[in-house]
Amino acid sequence: MRIASFNINGVNGRLPVLLRWLAEAEPDAVCLQELKAPDEKFPADAIRGAGYGAIWHGQKSWNGVAILARGPDPLETRRGLPGDEDDHQSRYLEAAIRGVLVGCLYLPNGNPAPGPKFDYKLRWLERFAAHAADLMATGAPVVLAGDYNVIPTDLDVYKPERWVDDALFRPEVREAYRRLVAEGWTDAIRALHPDEPNYTFWDYLRNAWGRDAGLRLDHLLLSPSLAPRLVAAGVDRRVRGWEKASDHAPAWIEITDAEPASRPRRTRRRSTE
Template identity: 75%
Template sequence: MKIATYNVNGINGRLPVLLRWLEERRPDVVCLQELKAPQEKFPESAIEAAGYEAIWLGQKSWNGVAILSRVGTPVETRRGLPGDPDEAQSRYIEAAVNGVLIGGLYLPNGNPRPGPKFEYKLRWFEQLILHAAELLATAMPVVLAGDFNVMPTELDVYKPERWHDDALFTPEVRAAFARLVAQGWTDALRTIHLDETIYTFWDYFRNAYGRNAGLRIDHLLLSPTLAPRLKDAQVDAHVRGWEKTSDHAPVWIELKSPRSAAADQPTLASANHAA
């Protein structure tokens, strides 16, 4: 099972890029962010023609999240983060797909800092941490996937010394991400690429993509029940080089089947079989 996350930076303007990538990679489940489209403007027919069912939470001009699936109808379990300090912003959607609970999220950017946008980011992060703990308590196989707007470590940012005052890299934000992961989540991309420089975002300015001056801000976190099934995690960085593309690249993981994972981890066989 392949699960991906992709900040499309405007789903209607980037639709040809999205459809091209879906045809090339054929992920089973995709979490999308920054739809930048109201609910009624989501391109449902084009997504269906590509072989995917979808649920989405739109917002005019800003934000917006969706979950696409070609392995069964996404059964929506939540629309909006519990305790969201600003429910008008469309940033979280959750669904059960093929035995896995998928939480698709777009965490606030937080700039400029200091200011109300940064304070909102910290409050939203706290609510995410609370909800993530509740998800872990269920012992279900869960993926939290999306644009977290956080570079967790200096390895995740080109020239980190230039970013210490930015809302994506401040000590408070990195500490919040560390607390989230410490609950028991597995950072899938970093687990596969332990000490590698690997990015998921390149700005449009100053030839950032050409210079590989990027950031790793798109993450897939796996619950302890699901982590033993992790087989691979990659960034389709070449998509960032396509014409009229997003400033993010798609990130995806591949999961082993529950049966295969149980064979690899016999002590976790019963938990994985439930997934």
């Protein structure tokens, strides 16, 4: 089973890119972020035409998340992150797909920091960590996939010294992510690629893509009951180079139906070129 996360940066404007990637990569489940579309503008018919059922939680002009599944619609289990009834931003969606609970998230950017947006990001992280703990306590196989807007370590950014004051890299944010993972979650891409950057984002400015001046912002965290089934992980870098591409590339994992006897594979050549 292949599960992917893709910040599409406008699902309608990037629809040709999304459909091409779905046809080429054939993921079984996909978490999309930054739909930038209200619910009624989500391109459900086009996505169904590509062979995928979908649920979505849209928002006009900003945010928005969706979960796609090859074949039947995902079985929705939660819409919105618990813990704050006054938070109406569309940033979290959850569904069951083929026996795996998939949480799709778009964590706040938080800039400028310090400031109200950064405070909201830290509160959101706290709520997310609490919900993640509740999910882990069930013992179910869970993947929490999305754009975390967190650069976890120096390895995950092309020039760390340029990001020290950014909300993506501030110590409070990295420490919150570290504590989350320390609760027992496996950062799938880092687990299989301990020494490789595996960037997932390249800004449109300053020829960042051409210089490979990237960041790793998109993560897939696996619960203890799912992590032993991880057999491969990677980033479909080539997608970032397509015409009218998102500034993110899809990150993905492959899991087996049962715990494998052999060691995991690090990547597939065709998916990371």
